[in-house]
Amino acid sequence: HSFLHVPSLPLTVTALTFSTCAGLTAALLVLLGTERAIVGITAFFLLSSLGIAAVRPFAGKLVDHRGLNALIPATFASEAACMGLIAFAGSLPLILLAGVFRIFGQGVAQSSLQGQVMKDAGPEQRGVASSTFFMGIDIGQGLGAIAGGALIDAVGFEGAFLFGPVALIA
Numbered sequence: 001h002s003f004l005h006v007p008s009l010p011l012t013v014t015a016l017t018f019s020t021c022a023g024l025t026a027a028l029l030v031l032l033g034t035e036r037a038i039v040g041i042t043a044f045f046l047l048s049s050l051g052i053a054a055v056r057p058f059a060g061k062l063v064d065h066r067g068l069n070a071l072i073p074a075t076f077a078s079e080a081a082c083m084g085l086i087a088f089a090g091s092l093p094l095i096l097l098a099g100v101f102r103i104f105g106q107g108v109a110q111s112s113l114q115g116q117v118m119k120d121a122g123p124e125q126r127g128v129a130s131s132t133f134f135m136g137i138d139i140g141q142g143l144g145a146i147a148g149g150a151l152i153d154a155v156g157f158e159g160a161f162l163f164g165p166v167a168l169i170a
Helices: 006-036 043-066 068-088 092-121 123-169
Strands: none
Touching (some): 006 068, 006 092, 043 068, 043 092, 092 123
16 A cells, blocks of 8 residues: 555645645744834734634535536635735735635635545545645645745845746646
8 A cells, every 4th residue: 555645645635735835834924024124913823823724614605516526726826925025015014905805715725625635535535535635735835834935035035926826836
């Protein structure tokens, strides 16, 4: 038996790109707030965390009714909007608006992708499929933080945060 569920890799890589955006944000948002003197920037994390927790139960129902392919493009667009807003935001309201986009992008995408991985795997492979999927989440978190740190020096905060949409497109 394998430790990697190969059929899950396409959805795992898709989830990895969303986690890359989350890793960028977790590593750099407070630094951006300091750089741009945005007081209360950590409210982004509270808003997006509570919002994601609230939308996850509905994400599965949306996928069940509309299908994964109907939702994923909108989640990509929403996450890209989040990262673009953060890249250029100079005020807390714009950062919070980015958080609203994160709720739909991250919250719906990750739940939907995970559900599809479990559905596709079948009962006898769900454990390894789940592990494969979460490896993508973990690698994306680390990749986002590492890439963001390296990119700040080369291209500033704007370029570092715009790496997120580039990862989503790739």
